[in-house]
Amino acid sequence: MPDERVEAAMERIRASGGRATVDRRAVLEALVRNQDHATAEELAELVRAEHPDCNLATVYRTLELLERLGIAFHVHLGHGPSQWHLAEAVHHHLVCDECGAVVEVGDAVFDPLRRRILADTGFVLDPHHFSLSGRCARCTAASSSPSSKRKG
Amino acid sequence: MPDERVEAAMERIRASGGRATVDRRAVLEALVRNQDHATAEELAELVRAEHPDCNLATVYRTLELLERLGIAFHVHLGHGPSQWHLAEAVHHHLVCDECGAVVEVGDAVFDPLRRRILADTGFVLDPHHFSLSGRCARCTAASSSPSSKRKG
DNA sequence: GTAATTGCAAAGCTTTTGCAATTTA
DNA sequence: TAAATTGCAAAAGCTTTGCAATTAC
Numbered sequence: 001m002p003d004e005r006v007e008a009a010m011e012r013i014r015a016s017g018g019r020a021t022v023d024r025r026a027v028l029e030a031l032v033r034n035q036d037h038a039t040a041e042e043l044a045e046l047v048r049a050e051h052p053d054c055n056l057a058t059v060y061r062t063l064e065l066l067e068r069l070g071i072a073f074h075v076h077l078g079h080g081p082s083q084w085h086l087a088e089a090v091h092h093h094l095v096c097d098e099c100g101a102v103v104e105v106g107d108a109v110f111d112p113l114r115r116r117i118l119a120d121t122g123f124v125l126d127p128h129h130f131s132l133s134g135r136c137a138r139c140t141a142a143s144s145s146p147s148s149k150r151k152g
Numbered sequence: 153m154p155d156e157r158v159e160a161a162m163e164r165i166r167a168s169g170g171r172a173t174v175d176r177r178a179v180l181e182a183l184v185r186n187q188d189h190a191t192a193e194e195l196a197e198l199v200r201a202e203h204p205d206c207n208l209a210t211v212y213r214t215l216e217l218l219e220r221l222g223i224a225f226h227v228h229l230g231h232g233p234s235q236w237h238l239a240e241a242v243h244h245h246l247v248c249d250e251c252g253a254v255v256e257v258g259d260a261v262f263d264p265l266r267r268r269i270l271a272d273t274g275f276v277l278d279p280h281h282f283s284l285s286g287r288c289a290r291c292t293a294a295s296s297s298p299s300s301k302r303k304g
Numbered sequence: 305g306t307a308a309t310t311g312c313a314a315a316g317c318t319t320t321t322g323c324a325a326t327t328t329a
Numbered sequence: 330t331a332a333a334t335t336g337c338a339a340a341a342g343c344t345t346t347g348c349a350a351t352t353a354c
Contacts, residue, residue, distance in 0.1 A: 019308060019353050040344085055311055060344065076228060076282065081343055094275045103275050113265045122289025123246045123255050130228065130282035137274025171328050171333060192319080207336055212319065233318055 003032050005086065009071045016069060026051050027062040031072060037083035077102060077131045092127060096136035098143075103136060155184050157238065161223045168221060178203050179214040183224060189235035229254060229283045244279060248288035250295075255288060 006028045010020045018024075030038070030046035038046070040059050047054040063084055066072035074082040077095050092110070094103040114125045135143075158180045162172045170176075182190070182198035190198070192211050199206040215236055218224035226234040229247050244262070246255040266277045287295075 021309065021353070023310075057312080057345080058310060094269065094273070094277065096275070097278070097281065103273050105269065105273065109265065109268050109272070112268075113261065116261050116264075117246065117257065120261065121246070121255050121257065122292065123248075123286055124288075124292050125246065125284060125286040126249070127284040127286065129249065129285035132277060132279040132284075133281035134275055134277040134279065136276075140274065140276050173328070173334065175335075209320080209337080210335060
């Protein structure tokens with residue numbers, strides 16, 4: 001079942017002078033199949049479901065190409081490896097410093113901050129590349145109500 | 153010239169059961185002397201000015217200790233090594249995707265976003281750990297006014 | 305056929321770790 | 330002296346790279 005996003009991306013690769021290879025298509029398909037974020041290693045795993053001998057270096061090189069073409073992005077959610085996703089709906093990640101939970105928020109919540117920072121500094125905010133840190137609702141509740149306080 | 157921040161920090165190390173060693177004092181002094189952010193490697197360089205045989209592993213271990221005690225923090229400004237600074241005024245970093253320029257902003261600009269996110273998700277935002285990406289005023293100007301457009 | 309892509313293995317870079325030697329309290 | 334800290338070297342984890350073999354056009 002050919003996905004139109006995959007076809008469009010392959011077309012863009014070709015248009016940019018690149019070659020439409022099996023491996024590139026496989027990585028794209030893995031990105032499409034995987035709704036969440038995935039690390040390069042996880043994507044390689046997904047690709048291996050269809051093409052058992054998928055090379056990690058090729059996945060990295062393909063992701064780099066896709067990012068250069070604006071087809072995919074990587075984000076840093078914490079200290080581990082980068083996470084990759086297709087460049088579709090722009091969204092942002094709140095990562096809990098305590099438990100590592102990831103909360104996604106839309107882009108629009110940033111509008112007031114964006115306006116303010118633009119006015120103050122001229123900087124055009126596009127905070128997709130890194131996550132925002134803090135503490136999730138659950139951990140906040142756990143640490144602020146003394147009766148339910150627990151270490152772990 | 154004993155700096156009161158260094159003394160206070162050494163006191164806190166001692167109070168937490170740690171030992172007040174020459175190396176730890178040297179790393180603290182480097183952090184104080186260096187107003188900006190510095191990588192572990194850069195801090196080791198600074199320490200070496202006084203103590204020529206400063207060990208990088210010790211710097212890392214000391215920074216980890218200082219972070220655990222809330223005395224210092226590390227932030228990720230981009231793809232390179234972490235940057236360290238004393239935990240004084242809370243501030244945040246806007247890093248230009250294009251030229252890498254770092255713009256610092258105070259914590260207060262985040263208040264509206266913080267309220268909004270708290271209301272929407274219960275997440276308590278404390279976005280010190282990662283930088284925010286975007287495009288600095290200069291690069292924005294360079295790419296939006298056709299006459300001054302230039303590559304590089 | 306020619307240039308781009310891939311596989312492999314090795315290296316790069318930042319950070320962590322095991323362990324014996326040293327230092328602090 | 331007992332426990333914590335340090336130095337060293339090695340390892341870990343993620344990512345990039347050189348080069349010969351392969352593949353797309």
